[in-house]
Amino acid sequence: MHCRGCFSLYLLGVLLALAQSGASLSGVVLDLGGDAVANAPVEARNAVTKTVYKTSSSATGAYSFGPLPPGAYEVTVDAPGFSKFVQKDVAAPGKFDVHLLDYQLNTLGDGREVRIGLLLPHETPSGPAPRTPQGKPDFSGLWHPLRVTDPGQPEPLPWAAKLIQERTENNTKDSPFSRCLPRGIALAGGLYPFKIVQTPKELIMLFEDWTPTHREIFLDGREHPQDAFPSWMGHAVGRWEGDTLVVDRVNFNEESWIDNSGKPHSGQLRVTERFRRPDLGHIEMETTFDDPGAYAKPWTMKGVYDMAPGDEIQEFICNENNKDPVHMVGK
16 A cells, blocks of 8 residues: 655654754753852863853753753863862763862862852953053052963873863872972962062063062073083963063973962973053963874963052962861862
8 A cells, every 4th residue: 555645754754853863961050058159151072072051050950951962071160269170971861960169179268259259350440551661561559460361272192181081080189389399380469469570681480389489581582501400390481472471481390380270291291472561451461382292282371460459469388387288188
């Protein structure tokens, strides 16, 4: 018997099957105490296609993606006041609850409010950027720590990816800064305001929450030394490209981390920083990391320093009151 409508019904069934083949991924975003975290940005990155899907948690902490192509996803939550959360190989369809670690365990005076203060823009004075007698932008002044606007997309080689995952899973218990060593190559200033002093021949950064307590960028045209001993922060020389100060940093030891999340690097690391001062209240920063020994290709992180008028840096001696190591137990 011939059925005139059979093909149409078959086609409709195929379309319905394709429409239903998408997988949902849902869950709840919670803090350290088990309370819901609202308005947390949640991203799911497909392990095969690299496509990124974005959503936010509701007032009850619930989030949901769907439909998604079935498969494995990397789930990332970077909410103000909490340490960044990253989990690979999350299966869709499925349910996956996110448990965020409160920044510094939300300790009084050093918890969520500190992290939120770092990430949100600060009120700054308005006006044109000042210039030196030589006509170059003058970066001198008090500045809040770097407010990252674009972390970039590093592509670690297998050994580096494995080490990053290990450090994430053990709560970065082996971090150098838990033992009063440098906080990270990418994080000038750490947690507190810092000061820039600029002269025609060098630019000096003076830090409060930092080890070492300063950075020195030579502007006198010198080259990198050929026999320098590898250091935590590298050797830095700068040059002007119009109103942009371009800083070349090399000769890092392999003990330092790139940032708080535990990104490692090899001795081949080269860092290029670009400082711009578009107005009185801000410095724009682009940092490119080029390390063929640890990453598939260079990547660039972007951020802004907000001016901190009326503030002053204070003395900070980490070893005098370091109560961190006994808490860095990992998992």
